[in-house]
Amino acid sequence: MASTPADPELEAILRSVPGWADAELEVEPLEGGITNRNYLVRTDGQAYVLRVPGRDTELLGIDRANELRAARVAADAGVGPEVVAFLPALGSFVSRFVPGAHIPMTDLRDERVLEHVVASIRRLHACPPIPSSFNPFRIVETYFATASSRGVTVPPEYDEAHAVADRIEAAFERSPSPLTTCHNDLLNANFLRDGSHVWIVDYEYAGMGDVFFDLGNLSVNNDLDDAAREVLLDRYFLGDVRDRHRARLTLMSLMSDFREAMWGVVQQAISALDVDFVDYAERHFRRLLGAAGAMPMDELLATAEEPI
Numbered sequence: 001m002a003s004t005p006a007d008p009e010l011e012a013i014l015r016s017v018p019g020w021a022d023a024e025l026e027v028e029p030l031e032g033g034i035t036n037r038n039y040l041v042r043t044d045g046q047a048y049v050l051r052v053p054g055r056d057t058e059l060l061g062i063d064r065a066n067e068l069r070a071a072r073v074a075a076d077a078g079v080g081p082e083v084v085a086f087l088p089a090l091g092s093f094v095s096r097f098v099p100g101a102h103i104p105m106t107d108l109r110d111e112r113v114l115e116h117v118v119a120s121i122r123r124l125h126a127c128p129p130i131p132s133s134f135n136p137f138r139i140v141e142t143y144f145a146t147a148s149s150r151g152v153t154v155p156p157e158y159d160e161a162h163a164v165a166d167r168i169e170a171a172f173e174r175s176p177s178p179l180t181t182c183h184n185d186l187l188n189a190n191f192l193r194d195g196s197h198v199w200i201v202d203y204e205y206a207g208m209g210d211v212f213f214d215l216g217n218l219s220v221n222n223d224l225d226d227a228a229r230e231v232l233l234d235r236y237f238l239g240d241v242r243d244r245h246r247a248r249l250t251l252m253s254l255m256s257d258f259r260e261a262m263w264g265v266v267q268q269a270i271s272a273l274d275v276d277f278v279d280y281a282e283r284h285f286r287r288l289l290g291a292a293g294a295m296p297m298d299e300l301l302a303t304a305e306e307p308i
Contacts, residue, residue, distance in 0.1 A: 009052075010027075010039070013092055014041070016087055016092075017050070017094055024044075025041055025043050026041070026043070027042075027050075028040050035053075035054045035057060036057070037051070037054070039052070047096075049081070049097050050094050051095075053091040053092065057091075059269075059270055061139055061143075062204045062205065063132060064091040065131075067206065068083065069131060069132075070181070070203035070206035071095070071206075074127060079124050079200050081098045098194065099194050100192030100197075100199055101192065102188065103191045103193050103198070105223055109228045114232060116198045118236050120199070122236060124200060125181060127181040128181070129181060130181055130207065130208065132208065134208065134213070135209065136165075136213055136255045139262075140162070140165065140258050140259055140262045143259075143262035143263060144262060147266050147269055154262075155265070157289060158285075161261070161289060164289075164297075165258055167297070168251045168255060171304045171305045174305045175244075175304070175307055177210045177308070179208040180209065180211050181208060182206065182210070182213060183200060184214060186214055186217050186218040186221060188221070188222050212245075212252040215233070215249050216250070216251070216253035217256040220253040221260075233246065233249060242306075244308075246303075247301075247303035250300055257287050262281070264278075264280035265277070
């Protein structure tokens with residue numbers, strides 16, 4: 001095996017994959033990701049990706065069985081790579097390697113690139129329901145409780161952010177969107193462009209949720225400017241863009257940053273990676289509260305309440 005044979009844990013996982021116990025394997029680590037370890041595995045003329053979960057990832061709200069279901073429906077829709085194997089005791093996945101390159105954030109402002117990304121998102125949102133839910137308003141509260149119980153001091157900005165979230169939640173509840181199969185972690189690193197087709201990978205946080213969280217998450221994570229946000233909505237809603245859509249996208253962008261901030265707080269308790277999660281959380285809190293303070297919040301909330 002060409003790789004890191006000195007790592008007995010990795011060796012044991014590889015040999016647990018059906019068909020790989022005695023196979024000739026070529027293994028190399030893949031860069032990227034701040035939760036799991038990923039490896040490219042070549043054997044018998046085929047290429048696969050093995051993901052090894054990080055420690056205590058269930059505290060981040062990750063359920064590997066639900067992730068498996070999401071990955072499979074995405075693969076059936078031609079959006080996600082084929083799931084080749086799942087090791088439930090380890091939470092490890094093997095998926096077929098798909099060609100493609102990660103999309104730089106700046107490229108997502110290109111109208112054609114964004115159009116291809118949105119086409120894949122719409123296909124994912126049309127997938128059958130999966131047995132998990134994603135409610136960002138509850139998730140930030142769960143992260144607060146998890147971090148506190150493990151001795152992490154939650155930043156004081158949490159209270160101000162939670163007050164903003166309460167107002168957003170109330171507005172959305174007065175005119176709810178139907179629950180949809182969503183990805184909920186649309187970083188540019190989770191897109192692979194293969195010509196005009198865009199693969200979406202990593203379904204750890206997938207669940208039935210509000211499409212506007214996915215769209216807001218995509219928008220704020222990739223720093224889309226006003227023109228790109230308008231293209232995003234135009235392609236998603238096939239030209240029928242309303243002020244209600246714009247308001248909900250903007251408000252869920254705030255919730256995306258709130259989730260990211262609190263995710264970073266929990267990671268301070270569980271991650272063994274060399275990542276400054278204190279700074280990560282602070283940056284997202286700062287962006288959230290700065291954006292909220294500059295928005296015509298009352299107007300956006302009223303517009304978001306308009307009937308579908």
